Amino acid sequence: MLLSGFFGIxxxxxxxxxxxxxxxxxxxxxxxxxxxxxxxxxxFAVLLGILxxxxxxxxxxxxxxxxxxxxxxxxxxxLLVWLFFWYFGAPEALPEPIRQWLIHHGMEFWCGVxxxxxxxxxxxxxxxxxxxxxxxxxxxxxxxSSGLSVSQTYRLIIIPIALRLIVPPVTNESLNLLKNSSLAxxxxxxxxxxxxxxxxxxxxxxxxxxxxxxxxxxxxxxSIASIMNRVERKFAIPGLIARAERAEH
Amino acid sequence: xxxDFAVVxxxxxFLLLQGLLGIGIFAGGTLRxxxxxxxxxxxxxxxxxxxxxxxxxxxxYPAAVYIExxxxxxxxxVIFWFWFLIPVFLRRPVPEYWVALMAFICFEGAxxxxxxxxxxxxxxxxxxxxxxxxxxxxxxxxxxxxxxxxxxxxxPSLVTQxxxxxxxxSLASIIxxxxxxxxxxxxxxxxxxxxxMYIFIAVVYWIFTYxxxxxxxxxxxxxxxxxxxxx
Numbered sequence: 001m002l003l004s005g006f007f008g009i010x011x012x013x014x015x016x017x018x019x020x021x022x023x024x025x026x027x028x029x030x031x032x033x034x035x036x037x038x039x040x041x042x043x044f045a046v047l048l049g050i051l052x053x054x055x056x057x058x059x060x061x062x063x064x065x066x067x068x069x070x071x072x073x074x075x076x077x078x079l080l081v082w083l084f085f086w087y088f089g090a091p092e093a094l095p096e097p098i099r100q101w102l103i104h105h106g107m108e109f110w111c112g113v114x115x116x117x118x119x120x121x122x123x124x125x126x127x128x129x130x131x132x133x134x135x136x137x138x139x140x141x142x143x144x145s146s147g148l149s150v151s152q153t154y155r156l157i158i159i160p161i162a163l164r165l166i167v168p169p170v171t172n173e174s175l176n177l178l179k180n181s182s183l184a185x186x187x188x189x190x191x192x193x194x195x196x197x198x199x200x201x202x203x204x205x206x207x208x209x210x211x212x213x214x215x216x217x218x219x220x221x222x223s224i225a226s227i228m229n230r231v232e233r234k235f236a237i238p239g240l241i242a243r244a245e246r247a248e249h
Numbered sequence: 250x251x252x253d254f255a256v257v258x259x260x261x262x263f264l265l266l267q268g269l270l271g272i273g274i275f276a277g278g279t280l281r282x283x284x285x286x287x288x289x290x291x292x293x294x295x296x297x298x299x300x301x302x303x304x305x306x307x308x309x310y311p312a313a314v315y316i317e318x319x320x321x322x323x324x325x326x327v328i329f330w331f332w333f334l335i336p337v338f339l340r341r342p343v344p345e346y347w348v349a350l351m352a353f354i355c356f357e358g359a360x361x362x363x364x365x366x367x368x369x370x371x372x373x374x375x376x377x378x379x380x381x382x383x384x385x386x387x388x389x390x391x392x393x394x395x396x397x398x399x400x401x402x403x404x405p406s407l408v409t410q411x412x413x414x415x416x417x418x419s420l421a422s423i424i425x426x427x428x429x430x431x432x433x434x435x436x437x438x439x440x441x442x443x444x445x446m447y448i449f450i451a452v453v454y455w456i457f458t459y460x461x462x463x464x465x466x467x468x469x470x471x472x473x474x475x476x477x478x479x480x
Contacts, residue, residue, distance in 0.1 A: 011337070076412075076458040077451040078419035080430055085451060088443035182323035186423060193325050206333040214322050214330070221321040 017203040018212050027212055030195025037112055037191060038181045042174060044117030049124025056129045067125070074122035080183050083115040087187040090114075112184040120177045127173055131166035132158075164235045171228040175221050182217075192216060256442045257449045268432030269453065276346040277427030282353065283415045289354035290414070291407070294361025301366050312362065319359035324420055328352045332424050349421035357414055364410060368403035369395060401472055408465035412458050419454075429453060 017023055055067035074082070087108065091099050102110065135158055143153030185194035196213035200206045257264075263273070271278015300312035319327065331352035335343050372395050380390040422431035433450045437443045 085447035179323040
């Protein structure tokens with residue numbers, strides 16, 4: 001498509017830069033790396049979130065303090081600073097052989113994964129803690145008084161309710177993670193935003209490149225959101241989620 | 250492996266004055282960007298939030314599309330868009346500070362719009378009915394019944410949003426604006442002490458965000474009529 005100018009400003013559109021060699025595979029490669037780094041970081045973030053979110057609710061003070069320190073320290077500093085720290089700073093503290101090994105085995109990627117998962121793990125554990133704490137104590141008491149053991153009550157009542165309650169906030173947080181993975185470009189990971197920037201640098205066609213990147217992100221986020229919306233509705237607990245849903249819209 | 254935190258002390262003046270406050274030869278500064286951005290974002294957010302609640306589709310849909318669009322793309326993308334588009338529209342080079350400020354206002358506007366909407370919707374319907382029953386008009390109902398309660402509900406979320414914005418301003422360093430992160434990068438390029446430098450700015454960011462989050466928690470307890478956090 002060739003058009004001259006938009007809003008009265010002379011500009012020659014050349015959308016073909018997105019699919020002609022040598023830039024034809026850049027967007028796809030970038031998308032693949034975005035998905036890969038997001039997925040790996042998401043797994044680590046959820047594991048950290050479950051661990052520290054649960055630790056923040058245990059009735060043992062020192063463990064709670066450790067979990068609180070982790071959460072408050074990591075989520076209150078910008079992710080970008082953490083990425084720079086993990087990529088430029090932290091390897092300084094490692095012994096030389098390990099550092100050399102890392103440099104030869106894709107250090108950017110794993111430093112990016114470390115930064116994103118530790119930061120989002122802290123945020124995820126807040127979500128999970130809130131989920132656990134939002135279940136009234138009476139649920140536990142009711143389970144116990146109907147003859148279930150503590151582990152049965154947890155397994156059959158508390159955890160199923162908690163999992164369903166945290167679906168919306170965890171979805172939200174996961175989408176944040178996906179969007180935040182774009183910051184990995186700053187430490188040289190060739191993910192989607194990096195790819196759009198690279199196309200722009202090589203072809204000087206910023207409008208086309210940014211449009212493509214924006215639409216891909218938008219499609220990703222909206223499709224995940226709509227899938228999770230369906231999941232949420234399917235697993236909704238009638239009395240509880242319905243109220244939250246009305247407040248939402 | 251041997252750390253030298255003296256490098257932090259000798260560069261603290263540049264980092265804090267130039268990077269954090271924006272006093273110096275570069276236009277920039279984390280706080281100088283974050284504070285106008287939250288006010289600008291609030292203005293746009295109120296308009297968007299009210300528009301999204303409007304009955305007329307012509308007002309409702311543009312606001313909804315704008316909010317969903319902005320919320321569906323990463324902030325870096327928005328900053329790049331502004332970085333590219335604003336000089337094209339104004340037909341002259343624009344300093345990074347103004348590019349970043351406009352990008353942040355438009356980006357935060359979408360998120361604050363959702364906060365405003367939720368705040369207004371959190372006021373029970375019965376309040377409006379009661380106000381109407383006592384003979385108040387639309388504007389009177391909004392001004393003296395709905396908005397006071399809505400704003401009270403919104404304030405904790407707004408403080409939280411400001412914390413998020415404060416952290417997000419570090420992204421302005423990507424287009425070269427001299428904020429705290431960029432200042433640390435600049436110093437690191439000269440001193441070659443990344444570990445000490447990034448730990449230091451992490452602590453500076455942390456002090457600000459953590460004290461704001463404590464303030465927000467205090468505010469939430471303070472402002473609830475029952476003097477206790479609402480369940």
